[in-house]
Amino acid sequence: MSLKVFDGFKFAKLPTPIHNMDPRAKFIMTMGIFAAALLFQNIYALIVIFLIQLPIVYASKSWRKWAGSMRAGLLLAVLIFVMNFVFGSTFVFSAAMTLRFVTLMSTFSLFFMTTSPDDLGLALEQTHVPYTLSFTFTTAVRLVPTMALDAQTVIDAQRSRGLELDRGNFMKRIRNYIPILIPLIVSAIRRSIELAEALESRGFGASPNRQPLIVLRMKATDYLVVTLTILMVTLAVYVYLYVPLPILDIPIKMPKIFPWF
Numbered sequence: 001m002s003l004k005v006f007d008g009f010k011f012a013k014l015p016t017p018i019h020n021m022d023p024r025a026k027f028i029m030t031m032g033i034f035a036a037a038l039l040f041q042n043i044y045a046l047i048v049i050f051l052i053q054l055p056i057v058y059a060s061k062s063w064r065k066w067a068g069s070m071r072a073g074l075l076l077a078v079l080i081f082v083m084n085f086v087f088g089s090t091f092v093f094s095a096a097m098t099l100r101f102v103t104l105m106s107t108f109s110l111f112f113m114t115t116s117p118d119d120l121g122l123a124l125e126q127t128h129v130p131y132t133l134s135f136t137f138t139t140a141v142r143l144v145p146t147m148a149l150d151a152q153t154v155i156d157a158q159r160s161r162g163l164e165l166d167r168g169n170f171m172k173r174i175r176n177y178i179p180i181l182i183p184l185i186v187s188a189i190r191r192s193i194e195l196a197e198a199l200e201s202r203g204f205g206a207s208p209n210r211q212p213l214i215v216l217r218m219k220a221t222d223y224l225v226v227t228l229t230i231l232m233v234t235l236a237v238y239v240y241l242y243v244p245l246p247i248l249d250i251p252i253k254m255p256k257i258f259p260w261f
Contacts, residue, residue, distance in 0.1 A: 010065070010145045011116050017221070018060035018114045023123040025222035030111045032229035036236040037103045042245045043096040045236075050103045052232075053110065060114050069109045070102065077102055092248050117141050122216050131210055139195070147188065154183045 013019065018026070036049050057066050077098050084094035117138040124134035158179050159165070165176050239245070 011113060012062075012065075013116065014061050014114075016060050016114075018056060018110075021114075021225065022216055022218045022222040023115050023119045024127070024216070025218060025225045026111055026115055027123070028226050029229045030107050032233045033107045034104060035233055037100050037107075039236055039240050041093065041096055041100075043092055043099060043248055044245055045239070046096055046099045046103060049236075050099060050106065053103070053106055057106075057110060060110065062110070062113050065113055066106070066109060069113075070106065073102070073105050112141065119216065122212055122214060125210075125212060126216055132205065143191070146191075147184070150187050151180070151184055154180050 033049060033053065037046065040046055040049070057063060060066075080101050081094045081098040084097050085091065089097075120141070121134050121138040124137065125131055155165070163176060163179060165173065165180075167173075167176075
C-alpha cells in the first residue's frame, strides 16, 4: 500500500516563481484549471488542459513530488476508467473521465506543494474568512501528511508482525485493515486532544480582533496570472459553446452488466 499520493500536500520552500506567487493568485489559477476541466468531456480539450500544467510544474521544480503523486493516484484513476467502462460508457468517454480526474488531482497537488500553510492562512484572513475557519483549514492541510506518515508506520509495523493485507477475498482484505484503522483512530484522537490543550493554553480565540504580523501584497506577476486565468476560462467557455471540437471515435463499448442503469 502506497501513501505517496499525500506527498502532494507536503509543502517545501523553494526559490521559484511559483512558490513566490501570492496564494490568492495561485488559488484563482487552480480554480480556473478546475473549472475548465469540469467544463469539457472532450478528450482533446482535456489533454490540452492537462498539458497547460506541465510548464507550471517545471517552473516550480517539483517534478519528482508531482510525478510521485501522480503515480500514487494511478490505481484510483484505473478504477475510475474501469467503473465507467464496465457500466456502459465508451472507451473514449471512460478515458476522458480518467484524464479529468488526473488533471484535477494534478492541479490541487501543485497548489498545495507550492503554497505554505502559513501564507494560505494569511490569504484566507485577508479575504475576510473568520480566523477560526482559516486556522481549521490550514491545520487540516498540515495534518494530512502527518496522518499519512502515521498510517505508513502502522502498516509497516503490522506487516512486520505477519499481517498480510493483500491476501484473501474482498471482505477478507477489508477485515485485514482493522488492525491499522484502530491505532490510527487512537493516534488521531490523542493528537487532537494535545492540539486542543495547546490552543487553550495559548488563549486561542481570546482576542476577536487579530492583527497579522505579515500582510500579503499581490505583485504585478500575480495580477498577470489572474488576468491570464480569466482569459483562459473565458476562452474555454467560448470554445465549449461555439467551437465544434473533433471527436475521437473508438467504437469499443462494454455491454451493460446492470441493464437498469
